[in-house]
Amino acid sequence: MSTTHSRAVVIEQTGGPEQMHLIEAPVGDPGPGEVRIRHHAIGLNYIDVYQRSGLYPLPLPLRLGMEGAGVIEAVGAGVEHLQVGDRAAYASQPPGSYCDARVLPAMNVCRLPEDIGFEQGAAMMLKGLTAQYLLRHCKPVEGLQAGDWVLFHAAAGGVGLIVCQWARALGLRLIATAGTDEKCALALANGAVHAINYRHENVAERVRALTAGSGVKVVYDGVGKDTWEGSLDSLAPFGLLVSFGNASGPVPAFAPALLAAKGSVYVTRQTLFHHITSRARTQAMADELFAVVGSGAVQIHVEQRYPLAQVQQAHQALEARQTVGATVLLP
Numbered sequence: 001m002s003t004t005h006s007r008a009v010v011i012e013q014t015g016g017p018e019q020m021h022l023i024e025a026p027v028g029d030p031g032p033g034e035v036r037i038r039h040h041a042i043g044l045n046y047i048d049v050y051q052r053s054g055l056y057p058l059p060l061p062l063r064l065g066m067e068g069a070g071v072i073e074a075v076g077a078g079v080e081h082l083q084v085g086d087r088a089a090y091a092s093q094p095p096g097s098y099c100d101a102r103v104l105p106a107m108n109v110c111r112l113p114e115d116i117g118f119e120q121g122a123a124m125m126l127k128g129l130t131a132q133y134l135l136r137h138c139k140p141v142e143g144l145q146a147g148d149w150v151l152f153h154a155a156a157g158g159v160g161l162i163v164c165q166w167a168r169a170l171g172l173r174l175i176a177t178a179g180t181d182e183k184c185a186l187a188l189a190n191g192a193v194h195a196i197n198y199r200h201e202n203v204a205e206r207v208r209a210l211t212a213g214s215g216v217k218v219v220y221d222g223v224g225k226d227t228w229e230g231s232l233d234s235l236a237p238f239g240l241l242v243s244f245g246n247a248s249g250p251v252p253a254f255a256p257a258l259l260a261a262k263g264s265v266y267v268t269r270q271t272l273f274h275h276i277t278s279r280a281r282t283q284a285m286a287d288e289l290f291a292v293v294g295s296g297a298v299q300i301h302v303e304q305r306y307p308l309a310q311v312q313q314a315h316q317a318l319e320a321r322q323t324v325g326a327t328v329l330l331p
């Protein structure tokens, strides 16, 4: 037994950023199928806000954080893809990555290629694997080919900047939305072919104008309540609306007949954690992600860094829409 100690961010009750505080806690040895990792960087994600606020209810007290990168310190029985000393990164359940070191299931922990740094690794697993399944698995019935129009909301965010670049690499014509002109410019610089400031412009009207009336084949909507109607109204007939988040609040209930009225369109609500339920699938998705990052087609933009002890400020900035690209916490 080689118990070590770690700081960890915990909430005792749900609420605002002030509910998060640091504790000191022992970290034991990994059990079967587990590893102990010492973090060099920790990824911040909007899902952390939902778990902290109680929108996604979890048992309390709760340690937060679902993404990180660091060095493997100990390996439990039955883990064959990782060794002590390996550089590694992950997006994983259960939450608890806001810490110096932790034990977690090895299934979603991947060796980090040498040419990818710890900050990039910590910023790219949850967000990049999400970009992977959105672009590579969430297909409309008619398929998705180079030249097709797609719409992505909050395109200058963590997931957004990865999707913009990856879509460009796939030859998709991605229309971005964002909340400021600066964020629109950033999305354009990262591969979007048009950008709409959705605080000032009507999204569906602009999309119809840009696509000569046809609408887009797929809308990727992580904003939720505020963008829902515009998303439906931007779709081509038989188009696909992929709802994958609720940064502005959850989408209200709707009657299925609405989908017929909008052009016999399809709606799906996706979560990454249904895509990474096996080691093989996680690694295959990660390998694709590592390949597009390694080739330079996708750059991981870490634009905000906070010491772990300033996690409250990091959440405040994310919720106030003050961030672009990814944010990491540094132990």
Ligand SMILES: NC(=O)c1ccc[n+]([C@@H]2O[C@H](COP(=O)([O-])OP(=O)(O)OC[C@H]3O[C@@H](n4cnc5c(N)ncnc54)[C@H](OP(=O)(O)O)[C@@H]3O)[C@@H](O)[C@H]2O)c1
Pocket: 044, 045, 046, 047, 126, 127, 130, 154, 155, 156, 157, 158, 159, 160, 177, 178, 179, 180, 183, 222, 223, 226, 244, 245, 246, 247, 248, 249, 270, 271, 272, 273, 318, 319, 320, 321, 322, 323, 324, 325
């Ligand atoms: N289901 C999944 O598998 C999965 C996985 C990863 C992420 N996600 C979702 O993807 C979305 C993006 O995640 P992320 O971590 O990369 O965050 P992010 O995009 O970096 O930050 C969220 C962005 O949403 C926009 N937004 C619009 N209305 C907002 C509001 N009322 N309050 C706060 N933000 C608002 C803001 O951009 P503007 O200023 O440009 O509007 C903000 O910067 C989130 O909804 C997240 O939950 C889902």
